[in-house]
Amino acid sequence: MIRVVVTGAAGRMGREVVKAVSRTPGMQLVGAVDPGHTGQDVGLLAGIGPLGLMVRDDLANVLRETEASVMVDFTTPHAAVANIKTALACGVRPVVGTTGIPQEEIEELKKICREKRLGGLIAPNFALGAVLMMHFAGIAARYFPDVEIIEYHHHQKLDAPSGTALQTAEIIARSRQGGPAEDRTEVEKLDGARGGNLEGVRIHSIRLPGFVAHQEVIFGGLGQTLTIRHDSTSRESFMPGVIMAIKKVLELEELVYGLDKLIFG
Amino acid sequence: MIRVVVTGAAGRMGREVVKAVSRTPGMQLVGAVDPGHTGQDVGLLAGIGPLGLMVRDDLANVLRETEASVMVDFTTPHAAVANIKTALACGVRPVVGTTGIPQEEIEELKKICREKRLGGLIAPNFALGAVLMMHFAGIAARYFPDVEIIEYHHHQKLDAPSGTALQTAEIIARSRQGGPAEDRTEVEKLDGARGGNLEGVRIHSIRLPGFVAHQEVIFGGLGQTLTIRHDSTSRESFMPGVIMAIKKVLELEELVYGLDKLIFG
Amino acid sequence: MIRVVVTGAAGRMGREVVKAVSRTPGMQLVGAVDPGHTGQDVGLLAGIGPLGLMVRDDLANVLRETEASVMVDFTTPHAAVANIKTALACGVRPVVGTTGIPQEEIEELKKICREKRLGGLIAPNFALGAVLMMHFAGIAARYFPDVEIIEYHHHQKLDAPSGTALQTAEIIARSRQGGPAEDRTEVEKLDGARGGNLEGVRIHSIRLPGFVAHQEVIFGGLGQTLTIRHDSTSRESFMPGVIMAIKKVLELEELVYGLDKLIFG
Amino acid sequence: MIRVVVTGAAGRMGREVVKAVSRTPGMQLVGAVDPGHTGQDVGLLAGIGPLGLMVRDDLANVLRETEASVMVDFTTPHAAVANIKTALACGVRPVVGTTGIPQEEIEELKKICREKRLGGLIAPNFALGAVLMMHFAGIAARYFPDVEIIEYHHHQKLDAPSGTALQTAEIIARSRQGGPAEDRTEVEKLDGARGGNLEGVRIHSIRLPGFVAHQEVIFGGLGQTLTIRHDSTSRESFMPGVIMAIKKVLELEELVYGLDKLIFG
Known part of the structure; x- marks a missing residue:
């Protein structure tokens, strides 16, 4: 039985983690920490009925008393770094989805893990499907240098392109051999019709109500196209990745960055 | 039996028409005209084996001798106008796919048809699916003001967006009630990522080898999207529209512009 | 200002209606009825904060006191018929999304509406996009007799094909001229690979976690395909249809069945 | 300069190979063999204008005189086995797309290659995109056990499902850990709606005019789907795979079966 403590337990992602861990065989939710919600039943917060487990704000004590593994x-970012350090001091392995942790902090945390031979994971994207999409895009780019990305998000997203689209384009640009595909002369009758251009990879951003978060990577070759598409319709899509990480960090002896590293080494 | 004469019979589209008419029950190919290929068997030119019908260059004689209906x-453009006038003078109904005929010529041809009470059709796009896509887009725009267009063509196409995409956007803009959908503030991290903008309709042009000619019109609403997509993979796609037009012009007493008018009135 | 009363206000759909009506300019939520939740604030139930409007169980009184229009x-089914009769007796126009009302009850309700010259609507599907998809499918089938349907739903849906797919196939079969498309000889190496067959329209049902409710109608012709696709990702997708219906029933003098009738006559 | 001889040079695939090799830098078409078309210019047969290279029927002589490498x-199947043996006897490496060669013949050819330390490739599918699709499907199946396949072909294809779909399903079934995904109870209102079932992988075959050869592999997980799609629109799609193989067999010292083995080892 893997004993799990959740920090940020009352947040949107935290509540999903509470639900996911509670219903996964072989795991037990043994502690929940969130300074703003101490004393509340974490199951009620997560909408799955009372679990008899109250939210606390003293992480170090919780980790020790519960004999947590993960x-x-x-x-x-700020809270996460402190929490990770507390966990490592207690010999507990961190699985972290908090984004925006500075690179130098990550390096320091890696060092602590190495010294203590403790496994851990920090990942900006826990959606397995998105991780696979980017991995496959990197492989396909070796054989199909001509590629464009279309990403579809709800109309309230304020930035374009999405972070995932930019990251995918970078992976493609690095993976493509012999430089980007040849640039063709064009008459662009409408400014912007051919999309944005990141290192020779065209990116098109669709913004419409009704979409959640979707991306298509289209590779073109003579007489054929190969398309890799990821559709995400809810926050639940991150949970299988989190559950997998909880299991895998137990076998690690270092801090890994990126779910893809955990999966593809 | 509808008796059909084909002009430009040795051209890429003409040969498709020869094939299509030859295999359509209720129609007979009675004449073929193409000044550069006189004396050649039109069936051999079209790749369907000898038909015993030789290409000629004297349209008026062909139309009279064969008692052609269409x-x-x-x-x-230049040849087409002359051909249409010859046809009308002989009481033969024209079905015309030649693009670029000047508006004033079309007006004059319309006048001749009205006087002679002869049906005829000039259409820039004979692909039934594309005509239906544009028709449906016009209807859907009344209920879903939020819409974007993605068009996909082979990488050797030099202009972007495609003519069909521009025409679709115009139909949507005219059909949409109460002005274009509200514009949202955006951080465009990559110039052009949000596509081209024609009267508030975003258009995205994908150019990759492996594509032929494809278009998607995506309407977004609360919790739903409606997508209309047309994929064209060969010149044959125009033939059902041509065959339909050959039948329908027999019932007309005027010159109609656009296959959509023939279909939806 | 259109004065609206919602019955079944605490149900999944009722709460969406409460939210939608509350935020629509030109409409006012004046009453909410749901026998199991009397005394509760309907805004709190709908998750949009207190509205100061309590749920009641005496529909006739609510309709009269609030001078409701709709x-x-x-x-x-049982409750709906009673509610509609009460509404009509009070001169209030019903907009009904309850499914399963017996045909003979509908006929009787139609008769009452005609006598009282009161408008009303009963519709099994309020998703505008789905209604448009079916309408377009009926038109396209006249020109493309070859067509198949693919529907995608979550893996917990117990029946296949979906009701919408069956209804779409029926519309296509009625609309298609000259009988269904010719049947080709087949070697079906795997039983069921070619899908279900409703009057010559093949239907394929995909069931996977990650899907909500989606349908694609694909028409095939020489060298081209035309696809109409509807994606529904939340119950909210029904609200624009409900709001439209609330406005339109005010202009009606009879009971209409089906949102398509309201839209396309 | 890689010196290439093409057998079956007048066939549909052979002519594509003639075109592809002729326009690839670093390669030279030095011989063409096809018993039914001896004495004809192979460039004229391929539709690319005269190459001054005549088709012959004496493969062994051609291979020796031209000092061919590949x-x-x-x-x-019958001709291919003889051709491969002739090639190996002359120290020429075979790249073979002929399907249906019996397994025992392949084993014998493998033995000859090992003895002579000569590289070679026999592959039933040279479309790089299809090979990648199957490879990715095998990887994704480890993380997403829930998966269905949809394949789309022209209406004249007589068998269903396609060979590629069956092969993909087998790859998925082998790759999936812990057995196939749980089977849910269903009410199949229309026989066959849920598709064919190969070792727990559902396959749906669409047959419509307008399609060429297309396949979609859809993986479903909590709140997300991952789709891998290959669209093939012409025989040209096999050429990049053939060209790659011509280069790679020069580095091999054994006979490899399947383009995937060449790519992914």
Whole structure:
């Protein structure tokens, strides 16, 4: 039985983690930490009925008393770094989805893990499907240098392109051999019709109500196209990745960055 | 039996028309005209084996001798206008796919048809699916003001967006009630990522080898999207529209512009 | 200002209606009825904060006291019929999304509406996009007799094909001229690979976690395909249809069945 | 400069190979063999204008006189085995797309290659995109056990499902850990709606005019789907795979079966 403590337990992602861990065989939710919600039943917060487990704000004590194996953290960069350090000091392995942790902090945390021979994971994207899409795009780019990306998000997203689209384009640009595909002369009758251009990879951003988060990577070759598409319709899509990480960090002896590293080495 | 004469019979579209008419029950190919290929068997030119019908260059004689009912013309603007006038003088109904005929010529041809009470059709796009897509887009735009267009063509196409995409956007803009959908503030991290903008309709042009000619019109609403997509993979896609037009012009007493008018009135 | 009363206000659909009506300019939520939740604030139930409007169980009184113009009902067949009769007796126009009302009850309700010259609507599907998809499919089938349907739903849906797929196939079969498309000889190496067959329209049902409710109608012709696709990702997708219906029933003098009738006559 | 001889040079695939090799830098078409077309210019047969290279029927002589490095064979099983043996006897490496060669013949050819330390490739599918699709499907199946396949072909294809779909399903079934995904109870209102079932993988075959050869593999997980799609629109799609193989067999010292083995080892 893997004993799990969740930090940021009352947040949007934290509540999903509470639900996911509670219903996974072989795991037990043994502690929940969230300074703003101490004393509340974490099951009620997550909408799955009372679990008899109250939210606390003293992480170190919780980790020790519960003899936790893994801490899952979806909080803020500042809080996450402190939480990870506390966990490592207690010999507990961190699985972290908090984004925006500075690179130098990550390096320091890696060093601590190496010294203590403790496994851990920090990943900006826990959606297995998105991770696979990017991995496959990197492989396909070796054989199909001509490629464009279309990403579809709800109309309230304020930035374009999405972070995932930019990251995918970077992976493709690095993977493509012999430089980007040849540029063709064009008459662009409408400014912007051919999309944005990141290192020779065209990116098109669709914004419409009704979409959640979707991306298509289209590779073109003589007489054929190969398309890899990921559709995400809810926050639940991150949970299988989190559950897998909880299991895998137990076998690690270092801090890994990126779910893809955990999967593809 | 509808007796059909084809002009521009040795051209890429003309040969398709020869094939299509030859295999359509209720129609007979009675004449073929193409100044550059006189004396050649039109069936051999079209790749369907000898038909015993030789290409000629004297359209008026061909139309009279064969007692033709309909002339199908895919040639050049200049040749087409002359051919149509010859046909009308002989009481033969024209079905014309030649693009680029000047508006004033079309008006004059319309006048001749009205006087002679002869039906005829000039259409820039004979692909039934594309015509239906544009028709449906016009209807859907009344209920879903939020819409974007993605068009996909082979990488050797030099202009973007495609003519069909621009025409679809115009139909949507005219059909949409109460002005274009509200514009949202955006951080465009990559110039052009949000596509081109024609009267508030975003258009995205994908150019990759492996594509032929494809278009998607995506309407977004609360919790739903409605997508209309047309995929064209060969020149044959125009033939059902040509065959339909050959039948329908027999019932007309005027010159109609656009296959959509023939279909939806 | 259109004065609206919602029945089944605490149900899944009722709560969406409460939210939608509350935020629509030109409409006012004046009453909410749901026998199991009397005394509760309907805004709190709908998750949009207190509205100061309490749920009641005496529909006739609510309709009279609030001088309602329209009643929206998403309940059960039995309750719906009673609610509609009460509404009509009070001169209030019903907009009804309850499914399963017997045909003979509908006929009787139609008769009452005609006598009282009161407008009303009963519709099994309020998703505008789905209604448009079916309408377009009926038109396209006249020109493309070759067509197949693919529907995608979550893996917990117990029946296949979906009701919408069956209804779409029926519309296509009625609309298609000259009988269904010719049947080709086949070697079906795997039983069921070619899908179900409703009057010559093949239907394929995909069941996977990650899907909500999606349908694709694909028409094939020489060298081209035309695809109409509807994606529904949340119950909200029904609300624009409900709001449209609330406005349109005010202009009606009879009971209409099906949102398509309201839209396309 | 890689010196290439093409057998079956006048066939549909052979002519594509002639075109592809002729326009690839670093390669030279030095011989063409096809018993039914001896004495004809192979460039004229391929539709690319005269190459001054006549088709012959004496393969052994051609291979020796031209000092060929690679022989490309798209013929029939019987002819292919003889051609490969002739090639190996002359120290020429075979690249073979002929399908249906019996397993015992392949084993014998493998033995000859090992003894002579000569590289060679026999592959039933040279479309790089299809090979990648199957490879990716095998990887994704480890993380997403729930998966269905949809394949789309022209209406004249007589068998269903396609060979590629069956092969993909087998790859998925082998790759999936812990057995196939749980089977849910269903009410199949229309027989066959849920498709064919190969070792727990559902396959749906669409047959419509307008399609060429397309396949979609859809993986479903909590709140997400991952789709891998290959669209093939012409025989040209096999050429990049053939060209790659011509280069790679020069580095091999054994006979490899399947383009995937060449790519992914």
